[in-house]
Amino acid sequence: MVTVYRKTKGLQDNALHYCPGCSHGIVHKLIGEVMEELDIIDSTIAVCPVGCAVFAGNYFACDTIEAAHGRAPAVATGIKRANPDRAVFTYQGDGDLASIGAAEIVHAAMRGEKFTTIFINNAIYGMTGGQMAPTTLLGQRATTAPGGRDKELHGEPMQVAELLSTLKGLVYAERVCVTDIPNINRAKRAIKTAFTKQLNKEGFTFVEVLCACPTNWGMTIPDANKWVMESMVPQYPLGIIKEVEPL
Numbered sequence: 319m320v321t322v323y324r325k326t327k328g329l330q331d332n333a334l335h336y337c338p339g340c341s342h343g344i345v346h347k348l349i350g351e352v353m354e355e356l357d358i359i360d361s362t363i364a365v366c367p368v369g370c371a372v373f374a375g376n377y378f379a380c381d382t383i384e385a386a387h388g389r390a391p392a393v394a395t396g397i398k399r400a401n402p403d404r405a406v407f408t409y410q411g412d413g414d415l416a417s418i419g420a421a422e423i424v425h426a427a428m429r430g431e432k433f434t435t436i437f438i439n440n441a442i443y444g445m446t447g448g449q450m451a452p453t454t455l456l457g458q459r460a461t462t463a464p465g466g467r468d469k470e471l472h473g474e475p476m477q478v479a480e481l482l483s484t485l486k487g488l489v490y491a492e493r494v495c496v497t498d499i500p501n502i503n504r505a506k507r508a509i510k511t512a513f514t515k516q517l518n519k520e521g522f523t524f525v526e527v528l529c530a531c532p533t534n535w536g537m538t539i540p541d542a543n544k545w546v547m548e549s550m551v552p553q554y555p556l557g558i559i560k561e562v563e564p565l
Contacts, residue, residue, distance in 0.1 A: 427485045
């Protein structure tokens, strides 16, 4: 019998708990495939966040550790410095990384810590009920901004990849999405590049993934993916934000 499809060995054989249409499952799959293709499943350590992916340790087949809210980069720093030959990555949402954890990620990038961050940007707080995030779009409604995000009151949405790219310790930053097969393939290539540069000890690497949150957006799954492309991408352009060639 010909095998048409096999689940990656980079993921455990557990059912995901995420809402229907949530992009987390796709990104988990891509990370699992990259770990398998690079043959680093047994030598990778993932740092899980507080947020929708708080149970990511139940899914990745590598070693995982839970960090306090927003502190994954600090935990990853300690792990990587103590285990420089291990692949280390943080997996964080926009609340965990860009709000409570903003200082942690900025200083990790500034120092050029040699781990990878996978940043899930769905422009809203997911697990805690749909509050406004630093990445929420202007006019986008949230439970803490029922009239929509207001520029004068709340400021502009935070473009995290561009912000971190101003720091010399960051050697690679790319923004991708997972709305369709071509974009999923691009996202996988970005994740693989980020891990490869980390393994080559080049510096801090960062992949931002624009993701759908149909539940908190109050949309159907097709409409949520359409909204990513039509509303999020103009605010958060896809592509390589920064890439430093190795010396």
